[in-house]
Amino acid sequence: MKQSTLLKIAAGAAAAAIGGAIVYSRATRPPVINPAVPSPQKPVDLTRYLGTWYELARHENRYQKGLDACTAEYSLRGDGEIRIVNRGRVWPDGEVHEVRGRAIVADEDMGAKLRVSFFGPLYTGDYWVLDHGEEYEWAIVGEPEGRFLWVLAREPKLETAEFEAILKRVEQLGYDRWALRRTRHA
Known part of the structure; x- marks a missing residue:
């Protein structure tokens, strides 16, 4: 197999793995319980x-x-x-x-x-x-x-x-x- 074909296969597999991880991550995240989280207003020591x-x-x-x-x-x-x-x-x-x-x-x-x-x-x-x-x-x-x-x-x-x-x-x-x-x- 040509090197360019191997590179395309490897790139495709990597993209599929990353895409699968993103879908998995989004599917397992908890729901939003506060759509407007305020920024902290009080300093922390x-x-x-x-x-x-x-x-x-x-x-x-x-x-x-x-x-x-x-x-x-x-x-x-x-x-x-x-x-x-x-x-x-x-x-x-x-x-x-x-x-x-x-x-x-x-x-x-x-x-x-x-x-x-x-x-x-x-x-x-x-x-x-x-x-x-x-x-x-x-x-x-x-x-x-x-x-x-x-x-x-x-x-x-x-x-x-x-x-x-x-x-x-x-x-x-x-x-x-x-x-x-x-x-x-x-």
């Missing part, structure tokens, strides 16, 4: 944001399907990037799932937009701290496409009134609070 966060609620996604007792740990790496360790457990006392990633601050002025990667340098995603408590006791995190949302806190449970206030803020940001899945913690 990274040193205060680092540490352990407990997930209180989320828009269900395939990466966390069936997991509860979810936590996210953020720490600074030696190279200035952020180390991320996310954990969740199959409820109530099943297998622990862990994924490690890294992030960089994408907007130096506000510090509220990060670029995260859990699957190597070829896939990165946006991580926006849409709002947070004055003492960094809670945070609402999303991304610009409006497909994902997480409600995080420094404690696994909050007083009912405090959690209700955060859910009202979720609604003010344009999200349907009833689309959130509450995360169980032991």
